[in-house]
Amino acid sequence: MPQEMKAAILYKPGDVRIEMVPKPSPKADEVLIRVKAVGVCGSDVHYYRSGRIGSFVVRKPIILGHECAGEVVAVGRGVKSLKKGDRVAVEPGVPCRRCLPCRTGRYNLCRDVVFLATPPVDGAYCEYITSPEDFTFKIPPNMTFEEGAMIEPLSVGVHACNRGQVKSGDAVVVLGAGPIGLVTLQAARAYGATRVIAADVDSKRLALAKKLGATDVVNAKKKDAVKEVLRLTGGLGVDIAFETAGAVPTTQQTIGVVRTGGVIVWVGLAATDIFPIDVMTAICKEVDIRGIFRYANTYPRAIALVAQKRVNVKALITRRFPLAQVPAALAFAAEQGRKAIKIMITV
């Protein structure tokens, strides 16, 4: 096998170049994967545009991309459960396995996690990556690599539903019908929610939400989302309210749309850190507000949901670019991102 591979490297904001770099080799507990499909995430676009997300700063050239699937082409000597030829989805964050969060099942909160495409760790806009055996999951023959790559964003929706403890018969609202909103609403349906309200300001996204199982949609440009959700629920509010738009007003609305004793899950991060929240109402309604950060223990379940057609992730993929055109893909995403739901890089 050749010792080099093609990769898309971000040098500085707006500057991505396709270059040859050394091909990685798997350690004893790792597999080498020929990447086949990688999604473009909002965080990739963020790094592309501004070179940083919060305290994570691109200080040296980096390969972006962390939503990926591919084929195992080599395995380390300690690997038992995977072999050459296996088709796999890659969980991109590998924790230390030793700290308190890791020991207690919340490894997404590990401070020492190594996460693909989070500076200074390289990601998957390239031909080959390595991944530890236990963070690499077989996908069944009836799943495409693109669907495999979509397991990553779907994991956010699954984790949101786990944190929200969605149960059969629940009424939920998903504020925001972007990629994360659309996987969250589908996950909520798969968890048995019988009322799934989607709210967004974009009528095309709402049409897709409807197609993917929303029982009701609310165009927040035309109607007051809080009033409309209350109207739809007979004045009670929903059992669980998900914020996936990453916006200040929708985050504030979660307090208003949830029923007394209900659960709020804040999934999206707004551009502003600190902003006004109706604490009084949150307390008097005795709500639970739960943040979510990435996900843990979601891959096998998310794969099963897609394999069984309980969740449709294909419908979210609206544009495709080959690896050689990652610069164009990121430029497109940065400039006209809202025109697409999910952009996929095919490698």
Added chain:
Amino acid sequence: MPQEMKAAILYKPGDVRIEMVPKPSPKADEVLIRVKAVGVCGSDVHYYRSGRIGSFVVRKPIILGHECAGEVVAVGRGVKSLKKGDRVAVEPGVPCRRCLPCRTGRYNLCRDVVFLATPPVDGAYCEYITSPEDFTFKIPPNMTFEEGAMIEPLSVGVHACNRGQVKSGDAVVVLGAGPIGLVTLQAARAYGATRVIAADVDSKRLALAKKLGATDVVNAKKKDAVKEVLRLTGGLGVDIAFETAGAVPTTQQTIGVVRTGGVIVWVGLAATDIFPIDVMTAICKEVDIRGIFRYANTYPRAIALVAQKRVNVKALITRRFPLAQVPAALAFAAEQGRKAIKIMITV
């Protein structure tokens, strides 16, 4: 309105007569319901056959039947949420609302519950019954009265899934594919279980299980159910094992089919009270075993599941008898019961 109504009265084992009895009147917080459909439950057959279930003994003539739906024909003066003409499903057990179980959300464990067709309380094999407003639930226009009556057995399946905490992506087994098994497997699917194995000794019931969403079926007459479940789950066992057959061997098998750290839900009552259990394995696998007794807070959720076609209860109804033929219906159920899944009395 006439002051009398037709009712099927059990005088003693095997002796059921159709007679005219006084029509009940609703109290201030009750509604009067014209019964339209009532299911025949195993417990009805048990009283018919032997005049008792455990410590509940038929000491005076009793009207059986507790799985029922109908139409509201009058309301007590304190009733606000229901009106004449409403189509409703009736939750048949009304608790004291004051004891510790009632106060803590487990009202099914109330010692003073008044339960239809449990001696000495009359049931619903008759034209009219009364029911408290808060235990009477509207059913939507797209649901039939028969489906409304089936909310009662479905509630057992929903409660079993609540107790088992079925989550999306879970693998479950349902041991027994009778009426309760078939609602439990459908409820588990509605809760997101992606692997649903049904086991029974009757191939017709297994065919129905398959039609209703079982991903795998095991004919326990032909194969060792424990081995087969382990084989189907790669040697691990299922996340949650439901026993719904009410048999000694299937109850014992739950310990073997569940994965380490998994959950067992004992739904069915076997004819024998006390029998050998593999306690050592239960402890070493650190399993959770959970009994279930009736259900609580399931009606609105179960109605939503049927209304949304997530659960098919119609398919379970295999025989129908009019009220005047309740004696024949019970005789049929007692003698050839396994030929039917659910017998429905239409009133």
Added chain:
Amino acid sequence: MPQEMKAAILYKPGDVRIEMVPKPSPKADEVLIRVKAVGVCGSDVHYYRSGRIGSFVVRKPIILGHECAGEVVAVGRGVKSLKKGDRVAVEPGVPCRRCLPCRTGRYNLCRDVVFLATPPVDGAYCEYITSPEDFTFKIPPNMTFEEGAMIEPLSVGVHACNRGQVKSGDAVVVLGAGPIGLVTLQAARAYGATRVIAADVDSKRLALAKKLGATDVVNAKKKDAVKEVLRLTGGLGVDIAFETAGAVPTTQQTIGVVRTGGVIVWVGLAATDIFPIDVMTAICKEVDIRGIFRYANTYPRAIALVAQKRVNVKALITRRFPLAQVPAALAFAAEQGRKAIKIMITV
């Protein structure tokens, strides 16, 4: 028995008069109680001072006081578990027992709750009150009536610990060392918290917190409470952070003092409804924020904690007034309230 009784009646803000009013009679399911001790709660002072709390407005003369204990002097004909002479603590909020919150164990969220001293319902600054049997709890011989009255505020602390799911070995912080802070910290200790940090701006209250079991105290006037809590917990933050001061800054601090993956319980209501919260950090730490509104199912447990000397509520009582001096008591509380922890009315 005489048909009239003495009561302290609030006519308008600042105007409380001692008058004779009709003595209540118990209904079938109620007991008549000779009130012996009633605490002065912040809400009583609020009504006294401004005639309203949020949407609850004093529109006609009202008897205040809802933290009370006394002796049963008569029982309704349906009462079985209580008899004349029983010493009891009174749970002051009686819910409808029928709505969804009531059915699911969260009766504190019942919209139709009847709560003592919440307009227009009269309270307990009087000689006799009635109470339903199931909201009246016997206290053991080794408990005083004053301790019985303190079961009400202690219930808030117990409910806060239930909602916070305090477990043995947890590290907690209680922001605010007023009456509710002091019962919450003691409840947390009784739930097994091994690190209990109390923060307040008043050194006398902190001294009492220390005496009552705080392992560490932080004077927030002298030190940055967030930094100090982080220092005390090795930079990690606490497992559970309780806000009991009902102030904007302390509510904001909860996000900073809690560990990643930790739990925040907002107990106190600030004077401002809507104010800035660090949502970004809440999400990235994946915290749980839980409001609490009154309490449910706490009385028997709270009584057991006091009876067993696990919680010391006596130490909180710093002033006493007889019933005839309720006007003086409320005036004192309104003007110099922070000088007292808990004022008790002895009847």
Added chain:
Amino acid sequence: MPQEMKAAILYKPGDVRIEMVPKPSPKADEVLIRVKAVGVCGSDVHYYRSGRIGSFVVRKPIILGHECAGEVVAVGRGVKSLKKGDRVAVEPGVPCRRCLPCRTGRYNLCRDVVFLATPPVDGAYCEYITSPEDFTFKIPPNMTFEEGAMIEPLSVGVHACNRGQVKSGDAVVVLGAGPIGLVTLQAARAYGATRVIAADVDSKRLALAKKLGATDVVNAKKKDAVKEVLRLTGGLGVDIAFETAGAVPTTQQTIGVVRTGGVIVWVGLAATDIFPIDVMTAICKEVDIRGIFRYANTYPRAIALVAQKRVNVKALITRRFPLAQVPAALAFAAEQGRKAIKIMITV
């Protein structure tokens, strides 16, 4: 440092010899510990007596002992949080950190756990052992090494209370007042149980239970334990029933002593695997039965409980032997074990 150390080696049942063996060296992520105190566990005695426990068979000479504490004398190059001179308690089971149980916080269920003194892994009846940094916990200056060694059995009690979800105000029974029973009852108290009933057939053990915080004791030789527990709880039964005796009758009694809707925790393993259980009652009471296998994430909490004097483990140590007398200690334990509660080896 010398390259050899003294160790007590079990050659075959009844044959333990003190010999010199190679001293272990710590790997990069391990520390080397000078053992100071090691408890004698029932499992050690079992191997001593019969050379096996279930499928674990002593096939080659083995060093027993897994309840240990000591002093760090060297650290691997990757170790950061521990240094020479640290006094530590050792968690004896090191899991794979990669499988599903490990990833989900239940690492005690890892199939590949390496557990001290479980064939073929050597234990701690010797002068030095190595332990991974993350399974080695500092003990505070006010704790003795013997108390440090007792963290292991206490962990079983803490895990039992975690699984039983003991809450403040709970009533519990502990069936069996041996070492595990006595730590479980103390842990339950530390979790806030206000009623702690201990049952045993040995009056000396019951006297110790009383001294350590049992509110009631039941001599099961003289009284029917089930009837007595019901009598003590007003006919209701306890919230949580722990079986720690590892006996068939006490395991059976758990169904009878627990209240409707209560929780049973089976801690002890009886000599018989499969025996009759009253399944009917378990179901009709809707109980939860939970097995426990070892423990997970208990060490820091258990250390805090001992350091704060919430749990007294010293009182359980009734005999001491030096390392050179391990053969005598095991012989004593095997022959007259019930005379002691916990035997400690001082090294």
